[in-house]
Structure formats: structure tokens, C-alpha cells
Amino acid sequence: MSDLSSVARRAVEATTGAGATDAEAYVSRESGREVRVHGGEVESLTAATQTGVGVRAWAGHRVGYAYGTDLSDAGVAAIAGRAAEAAAVADEDEFAAPPAPAEIEAVPGLGDPSVAEWDTGRVAELALSVERTALESDPRLVGVEVAIYADAAERVAIASSAGVAGEYESSTCYAYLQALAEGDGARETGLGFGLARGPRGLDPEAIGAEGAQRALAMIGAGKPASRSCPVVLDETVAASFAGLIGGGLSAKAVQRGRSPFAGRLGEEVASSAFVLHDDGRDPQGPASAPFDGEGVPRRRTALIEDGRLRSYLYDTYTANREGTTSTGSAARQGYRSLPSVSTSNLMVAPGTHSLQQLLAEAEEGVYVTDVAGLHSGVNPVTGVFSVGASGRAIRDGQLAEPVREFTIAGELVAMLGAVSAAGAEPRWVPFGGSVSTPPLLIAGLAISGS
């Protein structure tokens, strides 16, 4: 048993010792680094270690939570005591109960040795190369606001008085840049990014080139005319919307009447071109793990297939409420948060269309490459949205002039019904959680521009 598992066990014992009927402890230790570069120089270099424990205490059917960074015996005892006290303040909830232990199977490939093998100089060179590629791509590419490389290696252990016990290790890294282009008297920005388990999985030239190309493509952008028209969402935008849909499929949102998908299980909620799964075990998925935030095995869950709503996402509590089983969807933002229902890796199934074919099918419309204001422009209860957007006009089935300063508006479920085709090539995107999606063609959306 490692030291993390032994901290978890110690915390569980201290919490039941403090009067809780049941207890669960989640311990994580993370070491990470971040390199930010600007103008061919390293702007900042960060090395970080974080270790902490989060304790969930049950007093019968009341639940409380406490977390902290002090893992000494006295520190853990204090956290345990606060968790037990917090439980006493909560109201009874008959469905609140500790998860039962289940067989946990390892997920291979979650760690990449290159995180440890590449020294700081080498990952700094990777970030510099991202920036350099963008700057050298075109004279109109006038700068890079920031180029960043970051990685983290994490070890997680969980234990509970019900007999849950598990531990795993994983690593993730990413690099991105925000490139600046100038032309036609205006400045444009472009994002390029890559995700991998370790630095050897990143392609700095491709990341730099993507940022440059996105910024350059926006030069000379004007407002499109207000109308309703076909829209192609690129992978980053499709991922943002998939994330909103994933939020609405949380059983917690559904049970509390705060989801446009409430009461629609088994019903038609999308066109057959839109197929959605949640997969917490995909070896490529940044959010993959052998078990979720409360020790329940991660798994693959069909959410939308053949246009029908197949399942919601459940943690133990929401599953108890409906007499069903958890889908392994209890997520945590580290040891500081109570587990709550959330997507793991959302996967929009690829179709058969190349991007050219999607554009050709759209004929006249807009290719949306960026959206802004998702946190304020979407009503998660009703699914009504109106968000800022930018991208390219589609004319005669081809990409035409850049467009910006417009909104796209509609309603999430209606939009899913209007998905007329999915692209053939999915991509991992860090927006909307962790999402793998191809570009999507929507038959009609309201655009508000000039």
C-alpha cells in the first residue's frame, strides 16, 4: 500500500472515529510545470506540487465534506472532524449513501514517461518552437500573445468505510498559443492547440501553424447579414456545444428539473447524424481513469443513438434516487470538491463527410470557428442560447470571406435535431470538458449580424 492509500485509510478511520457512520477519503498528489514564452524568450517557468485530501462523511443520510493540505496525523484528524461536523448541518436525504465497492480494472496507457524524461529546457524549446512556427509563417502574423506548454502527473488514491479502495496514476500535457495577425486596419487572434499524455505526443509546428492560420484567416472580417442559414461548426465549437449537452444529460440537472432533456428518456432528441457517448476509459481521453471521483469504475455509456435519448449520466446518489446504477460519472475538481455528476470524455461519433463535403452540402451559410460568451449566453435549463461567433462565410459550397461580430442563436435540442451530417475526422478538444468531436453541419440556425 502506497503512502497515499495509507493517508486515505487514516482519514476514513479518523472520520468514523469522529462520529460519522460512514466515510470516504480521496487523496491526490500532483506535480506539474508550465512554461510561458513570449518574443522568443521564456516569460515564466512554474514548478508545482500539490497534495491534499478531501473527506466525505455520512451521518446516517446526511452528508458533509471537508478538505485540506495538512496530511500529518493531527491535520488529517482536524479535516475528519470538520467533515463529520459538516454532515450534522446538512438535512437528511434518504438517497445519500456511500457507494458500494466494485471490481476496478486498470486503464492502460494513462501515463507517459516523456513527462518525466523531458527536462525543463526541452519543453521550453517545444513552447518556443510553437511560437516561432507561427511568427515565421507570414509577414501579417505580427505577434504571439502567449505560447504555453504545461504538463501534470497525478497520483490518486481513494478509500472508504464501505470497502472502496483504489489507486492510479496518469499524466496529461498540452500546448497552445494565441497568435496575432494584422491587416485591413484590424487585429485578429487565432488559437492553436494540442493535447497528449506527454510532450513527445505534441507536434509544436502543427500547433503554431494552426494558431497562425486561424488568425490570418480572419483578416478583413465583416459582419454577415442577419438570416437563418446552414451552419458548419468546426471541432472547437462543436465541442463547446457538446459540453453544454453533456451538462444537460447529468441526472442531477434532470432530476431537479433544470435540463432541457428532463423527462425525455427514450424520446427523439436529435437527428440520426448526431451520436453521443460518454467514455471514461478511452486510452486517448484526457479524463480517462479506472474509477470515478467516488471509486465507481469508469465505463462507456451511450447517451444519444439513432436520434434517441438512451441514458443520462449518474453518480451513486442520483442512481439511488431512480433505482438504477451509477454510470461512473462522479467527477471531482481535485481533492477540493465534492464529487458531482459530470461527463468524463464526451465523444461525438464521426460520420462520413470530409470538411469539403460538409461545406458543399451547406452551400450558402457560415462556418463557425469560434464562439464567445457561452457561460452567459446559454440558459442551461431551457437550452435557449445566443452566443457571439466568428468564422467564414460559405458561398457556393466553399469557404469565402471571414465574418465576425455576429451571434448564433437557437435552442439546444432543436439544434441537435437539425444536425444533418457529421465530419469523418474527430479531434480531442479541451473545451466543454474533454470532448472528441468532428465538425458538424447544422441545417439551419439564426444568425444576427448586420
Added chain:
Amino acid sequence: MSELIDQAVAERALARALANGGRFAEVFAERRRGQTLAIDESRIESVQSGAEEGAGVRVVDGNTTYFAHVDGLDPAEIERAADEAAAALRAERREPRPLQARQVTPLPIEHRPEDIPAQRKAEMLRELDQRGRAEGAEIAQFTASYAEARRQVAVANSEGLFTGDDRTRVRIGAQAVARRDGTVETGAETLGAHRGFELLEDDPGQIAEQAAAKALTLLDAVPAPSGSMPVVVGGGFGGVLFHEMTGHGLEADHIQKNASVYVGNLGEQVAEPLLNAYDDGRLPGEWGSDAIDDEGQPTQMTQVIEDGRLISYLYDRLTAERDGVASTGNGRRESFRDLPIPRMTNTYIAPGDATPEGMIAEVDRGFYAVSFGGGQVDPATGDFVFGVSEGYLIENGKVTSPCRGATLIGNCLDALAAIDAVGDDFFMKTGICGKGGQKVPVGTGQGHVRVRAMTVGGTER
């Protein structure tokens, strides 16, 4: 501050941070305590408390910052972080100046929230729940939350500064969902301050009624219009408009990277002469106020726009050094795990002389945005977007139907120049602002403001 880190430990850590050279080193130590609880389905849940400690050490050399942070305040760990920050430097050892303790008076807290029993906080949430639900039978869902947070911080740097601050914030929020047949609408309201439990002694239940009233009003809403039109923005949270469209673009890091539309505009007329705007980290009790920033610099009131002319950017230590000016006390960080960067504190448009009724009366057809769900800007391009959480049509000089689903979009420089009336009413609201992955509490404020023309993106077909 000495209870977080001993002067001798800080001095040793600074010496080790400069062991391989560097022109500046700093140790930032912090103790964070917090409690949150919520009510949902009329049940108290999500009762949580947190206790974290840690330290961050940075060394600056040339244009590069080296930073390491650790959990815990064990002196050996802090010194290890200092070694780690210094590890990549290759120059000659520098000696930090001896530390001189500088006392700071934290903002006054009358009733420490951690001394109030959690049951009393739960009772308050029950009251919010009852009052929110009592607003009408159409209130289908109601949730409310309570959060208190205390941050004790200490800053020691190689120039001899040794100071600290003790900050306590309390905030409550209410969210209501109203339902009538197939129509579902939401309303939200918050109340927060850099104060203790005294914030909640007046009548916290009001926000529950306000949130419920908003949701109920929206049940009668029509789809928002689309197109360019005059927009009157309400007071208080309307200030998020200025926060997004100007405040972020004035943060000196964006300026120095040529990633702001306000580059080169210092001293220029960017708005009508009726506009005056400030960032003020010293407003008593306000949500975005602190006694010092997270680099130990006293906070201050900084006028950024004077009679429509842009007169100052917002600086932290490093950006100020680069421009050869003094820091404006805007170096903030979310926690010891983050580097300080230029951030707003409380940002507002000062009251003008128009009346809200008067500026609305002059509009034939327009939009009245009372409050926003939030906003976002790309400072480099100036493109912004705001989600309107409560908005109305203006027809023939009168506020008429409520509208749902409206978003305001535009470009900063155009929209700022198009402000043609500023109201004499004024109040502040609380917000959480995200930048570079760091969230900090900010205040936004203004009276009613009218923008001559702005694009409203609605759902009307």
C-alpha cells in the same frame, strides 16, 4: 503575517531564491479557510469546509520569471520551493535586502463568519428558500448558496518588503426557476462584500425575492429582437460592460504584448467627454477591495478615463517596471499557486447627470439591458459579448415587453465611443473574473448608461 511565515524563514528563502542570481525574488505565503453550503429542493446540502496552506516563490531575471509553489507552510518545503525556483538560473548569487516589517490595516470585519455557527447559516438559507418560493406558485425550483472565505497572506521580497493582509469575504446567491406550461425561465441574484457576517444582518432574503421576481417576469417575455439599435444598460451589474469592453484592455500585460485595442491610446479621446471611469481597490467593504495587492503594494484609486480621455493603464509590479511607472496596486493572484498579473479590483463608470427615465424617453426603438449573466472579451481584437439575463424592449420612449435570450455584441472602441448618456444613479455589484486561468473577486459599478448603437443578437425569427 508572522503567524504565516517567520521573518527568518522568509529571509532564508529569499537568499536561496537568489542563490543563482536574479534581480528580484519574492515569497508569498497564504492560509485559506472557507465554508460553503447550499439549499436545493428545500434541503440543506453540499456543506463543505476547506483549509489550505501553501507558499509560492518567484525569482525574476531579465524578462523571465521562475516560480515554484508548494502546499503547506513547513519552512523546509518553502526553502525547497526557493531552490526549485532558482534551479534554472546560472548567474551569480545576489543578496536580498534585510526585511523591514510593514504593518497593514486589513479591512475591518465586525463579525467573523467562522465564529457564526453553521446552523445559523443554514437557517438563513431556509429563509431565502421560503421567501423565494413564496413569490409565486409558478416558482418550480429554487436554490441558494452561502460562501465565506478568509485569505491570510504574507509577502516578503528581496527589496526588504515584509507585509501581509487578512481578507474575509462573504457572498450569497439565489437562483429561481419559474415554469408556466412549456415555458421555463430563470432568475438569479447575488449579494457579496469584503465584509463579515454583518453583510447579512439587514435583509438577505431580499435577493431570493429578486431572483424569483426576475424568473416570473421572464415568463411573459417575447423573443429578443435582432439587429443594431440604441441600448440602455442598467446600473450596478451593467458595469460588467465597462469591465469587459475597457477594463481588460487597460491591463498593462495586454498593452505591452500589443494585444489590446487600447495600445497607443494613452492621452487620446476614446469616449465622449461625459465619461469618467475608475479602478478603485480601496472602496470600503467592496467585493473587489483589499488593503494591499498580492505583491504587497497598497491598493489605490486609479482614474483610467478622464472626461473621455484615456489617462492610465492598470499595472502590477513587473509591467510597471517595464513602463518606468509605479504599480497601481493591481497585481493580484487567485492563490499562492498562481503568479500575480494585472487585474481589476472594483471598476466603475462614475455617475453622470442624466436620469434613467430621461435617457430611455429619448429612444424610439431600442433595448434595455438591466442585468447580465456575464460577458467575455478578446482584448486583442476588442470583440466582446454579453449575455443579458434581464432585458426589455424600449418602444416610443417607454420600457415595454421583457425579452428572453438576448446577447449584446460589439467592438470595444466603437461601443465605448458610442456611450452618449451616463445616469446619476449608481451602485456596485459583485463578480468573479477569470483571466489566464485565475479567478478573482471584482466589483463592477455604474449608473444607467446609454450606448447610441449596439448589436443585439436575439432569438426572434
